[in-house]
Amino acid sequence: MGDLHEIYDRYEQDVFKYLMCLCRNVDLSEELTQETFYQAVKSIDRYNGECKMSVWLCQIAKHTYYKYLEKNKKEQRDAVQDHILHTSPETEFIHSEDKIALYRIIHLLEEPYKEVLLLRILGDLSFKEIGEIQMKNENWARVTFYRAKLKLKERSKLGYE
Structure with missing residues (x-):
C-alpha cells in the first residue's frame, strides 16, 4: 500500500x-x-x-x-x-410573452378558437380530450388550435392588446 x-x-x-x-x-x-x-x-x-x-x-x-x-x-x-x-410551443409562447397581453388577445378571439386555446394552454388537455369536450374529433381540435394560433399571431402583430 x-x-x-x-x-x-x-x-x-x-x-x-x-x-x-x-x-x-x-x-x-x-x-x-x-x-x-x-x-x-x-x-x-x-x-x-x-x-x-x-x-x-x-x-x-x-x-x-x-x-x-x-x-x-x-x-x-x-x-x-x-x-x-x-415543452410544447404553446407553453414556450406563454413563457416568452407577457401573460396579461396574451390573455387579452385570447379573450378577443371568437369561439371556438378561444375555448380551444384555453383548454389546451390552461387545461393542458390533449387534442383528443378537447375534441371530446367539443363533441368533435381529435383532428378538428388540432386544426382549430392551429388556426387559433394563427389568429393570435395576426392580432399580436396588429397590436390588439
Whole structure:
C-alpha cells in the first residue's frame, strides 16, 4: 500500500496538469485525477513496466476523460430530448410573452378558437380530450388550435392588446 501512496504523491500533479490540458476545468480535472488513480489501483497488476509510470497513468487519465465525455454527451442528449418532449410551443409562447397581453388577445378571439386555446394552454388537455369536450374529433381540435394560433399571431402583430 505504501507504494501506491508514493505513486500518487509522485504523479498526481502530472496527471492533474495533463487533464487540465484536456478539459480546461479545475474541478473536473481534480475529479478525473481521483478517478484515474482509482482505475490505476484497480488495474495495477496490468502495469508491466514497458512504459514510464507517468505515461501509463496519463493513458488511464485520457480514457477516463473520454468516458466522462461520452457519458456527459449522452446525458446532454437525453436532457435535450426530454426538453423537446415536455415543452410544447404553446407553453414556450406563454413563457416568452407577457401573460396579461396574451390573455387579452385570447379573450378577443371568437369561439371556438378561444375555448380551444384555453383548454389546451390552461387545461393542458390533449387534442383528443378537447375534441371530446367539443363533441368533435381529435383532428378538428388540432386544426382549430392551429388556426387559433394563427389568429393570435395576426392580432399580436396588429397590436390588439
